[in-house]
Amino acid sequence: MSYPAKLEAIISLFEGLPDPEKRETLIAYSDQAKAQEPGEGESFDLEDIRKDEECTDTVAVFLRIDDAGGAHFRIALGPQVQTLTKAMSSILCKGLDGITPEEILEIPADFVPRIVGAELVRLRSQTVYYLLTRMKGIVKVWLRRKQAGRD
Amino acid sequence: MSIDSNYVHPEVLVTTAWMADHLKDDGIRIIESNEDVLLYDVGHIPGAVHIDWQRDLQDHTVRDYIQPEAFAELCRRNGITPETTCIFYGDKSNWWSCYALWVFRLFGHTKVRIVDGGRDKWIAEGRPLTREVPAFAPVDYPVPSARLDREIRAFYDDALAQSKASRPLIDVRSPGEFKGLVTHMPEYPQEGVLRGGHIPGARSVPWKEAVNADATFKSAAELKAIYQENLGLKTDDDVIAYCRIGERSSHTWFVLNYLLGFTKVRNYDGSWTEWGNRVGAPIEKSV
Numbered sequence: 001m002s003y004p005a006k007l008e009a010i011i012s013l014f015e016g017l018p019d020p021e022k023r024e025t026l027i028a029y030s031d032q033a034k035a036q037e038p039g040e041g042e043s044f045d046l047e048d049i050r051k052d053e054e055c056t057d058t059v060a061v062f063l064r065i066d067d068a069g070g071a072h073f074r075i076a077l078g079p080q081v082q083t084l085t086k087a088m089s090s091i092l093c094k095g096l097d098g099i100t101p102e103e104i105l106e107i108p109a110d111f112v113p114r115i116v117g118a119e120l121v122r123l124r125s126q127t128v129y130y131l132l133t134r135m136k137g138i139v140k141v142w143l144r145r146k147q148a149g150r151d
Numbered sequence: 152m153s154i155d156s157n158y159v160h161p162e163v164l165v166t167t168a169w170m171a172d173h174l175k176d177d178g179i180r181i182i183e184s185n186e187d188v189l190l191y192d193v194g195h196i197p198g199a200v201h202i203d204w205q206r207d208l209q210d211h212t213v214r215d216y217i218q219p220e221a222f223a224e225l226c227r228r229n230g231i232t233p234e235t236t237c238i239f240y241g242d243k244s245n246w247w248s249c250y251a252l253w254v255f256r257l258f259g260h261t262k263v264r265i266v267d268g269g270r271d272k273w274i275a276e277g278r279p280l281t282r283e284v285p286a287f288a289p290v291d292y293p294v295p296s297a298r299l300d301r302e303i304r305a306f307y308d309d310a311l312a313q314s315k316a317s318r319p320l321i322d323v324r325s326p327g328e329f330k331g332l333v334t335h336m337p338e339y340p341q342e343g344v345l346r347g348g349h350i351p352g353a354r355s356v357p358w359k360e361a362v363n364a365d366a367t368f369k370s371a372a373e374l375k376a377i378y379q380e381n382l383g384l385k386t387d388d389d390v391i392a393y394c395r396i397g398e399r400s401s402h403t404w405f406v407l408n409y410l411l412g413f414t415k416v417r418n419y420d421g422s423w424t425e426w427g428n429r430v431g432a433p434i435e436k437s438v
Contacts, residue, residue: 023192030193078240082187120188122205 003111004103007095014115023119030086036093038062038074046145048138049076057081059131063138070098073135084116088128091115092135101139107132154267157371164267164368165238171278180231183270184251185242194238194280196273200229201284204247208254219295222258230247230287233260233339235345240266240273244366246358256303257408258295265405273314275365284306303404305391305417307425309349311432319390320353321382323403324423328395329355331436334427344427348434350393354382358399361406373406374411386413393419393426 003011035055036045042064049060057078064072073096075089094106108131113121116128154164165173172378174197181199183191191201202208207225217225220257231237237255239248241397245265247294264271274280275396300306305313307371327333331348349355361369368374389390390413397420407413426432 023189027189027193030189033395083193084187087189119206122188 002113003107004096005101006097007107007111010091010095011114013110014117019119021119023120026084026087026120027115029088029090030083032090033075033077033086036089037076037103042074044074046138046142048134059085059134061131061134061138063135063142065101065142066098068137069100069137071101071119072097073132076084082128084120084128085131088115088131092131096135101143104139105136105143107136109133152267152367155368155370158410159371160409161419163264163409165264166267167273167276167278169242170196170238170266170273178234179236179238180229182229182237182248182251183241184237184239184247185270186247187242190242190270192282194282197279197281197283198285199240200287202229202251204254208251210227216254216257216298219258219298222298223292223294226260226292227289228287230290231260232290232292234262235263236264238264238266240269242270243357243363244271244402245269246398246402249405250398253303253401253404257298257300257326259297259299263371268335268365271366303408303417305393305419307419307429309417309420310391310393310419310421310426313389313391314350314352314433317352319382319384319388320350321392321400321403322349322353322355323358323392323394323399324349324355325357326355328423329353331434334423344395344424345403346427346434348436349423350426351433351435353393353435355404356382358394358402361403366412368406371410374406378407378411384413389416390414390416391419392416393422395423396420 002008014025017025026067044062044064046063047060049058057080059081060076062074066072073093075093077086077089109132112128152166154161154166181196182202183195183199184204185191190204190271195201208216221299233353237260239252240246248265248269252265296421310320322329328347329349357379361374363369384390390407392403394400397418400418400422404416404418407416
């Protein structure tokens with residue numbers, strides 16, 4: 001399947017990079033993770049904030065649906081979240097911005113190794129997939145509520 | 152905070168303050184080992200090299216550690232000689248630095264230290280990080296004559312014998328994993344384990360009990376209370392620690408071996424990803 005245009009552009013960028021530059025670019029995206037946090041006074045249609053005491057840290061996903069039906073995400077991450085996951089939060093907030101909830105549910109996770117590269121995709125790095133799962137999760141809830149509102 | 156002089160081997164720990172004052176000492180190599188594969192690249196203690204537990208220490212073609220030749224080569228390219236004191240630190244309360252230290256011990260490298268509190272404490276104290284990767288002229292590191300698998304490492308058969316003989320087995324995973332309620336830590340990926348539970352006879356002492364909130368090790372008195380008074384272990388007991396893939400149990404191995412002075416502790420690195428999947432391996436649940 002084809003990816004949303006913004007995500008496709010990011011995938012293409014990474015696929016053209018040699019490994020050292022890929023790492024640098026991932027770090028640059030991870031440095032932008034803070035910028036994906038909710039801004040002062042921003043309001044959302046749904047919020048999903050969860051913390052895991054054992055290992056990973058807080059992952060808070062905020063969803064706003066605009067009047068045209070486009071989804072906009074904000075993500076706040078605790079300090080212990082892995083660098084790859086931080087990078088993926090920036091990539092996904094930008095790459096999925098403005099597409100519909102239905103389109104988000106259709107996105108397969110197979111773009112992750114295309115961005116991250118085979119060397120960095122490890123069992124213990126698979127929280128990069130977790131973010132997309134969480135984003136799909138909040139979108140599903142929004143769709144269910146919307147459906148319930150119609151029924 | 153200073154290092155508790157009541158540890159049996161207090162010299163194996165250094166404080167972050169000591170580390171900051173000795174960054175340029177001759178005869179040391181600072182080594183970062185993390186779970187987060189990009190963390191070293193984000194910034195590390197000035198002068199530190201990166202040793203990656205998967206890329207540098209393991210041989211995935213045989214699910215084993217590297218051979219002595221590869222270990223010698225790893226040391227040579229990182230400017231480490233047999234006389235170099237290797238000072239490890241990392242994320243996750245030093246799980247992976249203890250793991251890397253343990254692997255260095257497998258090859259007979261005994262000059263090892265841990266930065267108490269690891270990477271988190273270093274950063275929390277506002278100490279400097281750099282992205283500059285140091286380069287060292289290659290040095291000589293003779294190929295170790297053997298890997299000391301029989302001394303500080305346990306295999307499946309060793310763990311099975313330990314279980315059958317009712318000798319001490321410490322399961323350092325989270326309580327839910329021990330009870331068989333889950334096969335992975337919350338929010339962590341499932342690492343291919345088919346069954347949940349623990350090795351029959353194992354006692355649950357999560358690794359986390361050995362550390363303070365700032366990732367430093369608890370005092371000698373507190374550690375003795377956990378492992379010796381409450382669990383009833385003696386320092387000359389034959390003990391095997393395990394977790395899921397051997398990193399959290401390396402942390403407990405470090406505590407028992409160095410801080411409490413246990414003389415025969417082994418780390419079962421195959422751990423639950425081997426035991427939980429092994430055909431014919433007995434398990435217990437919910438004790």
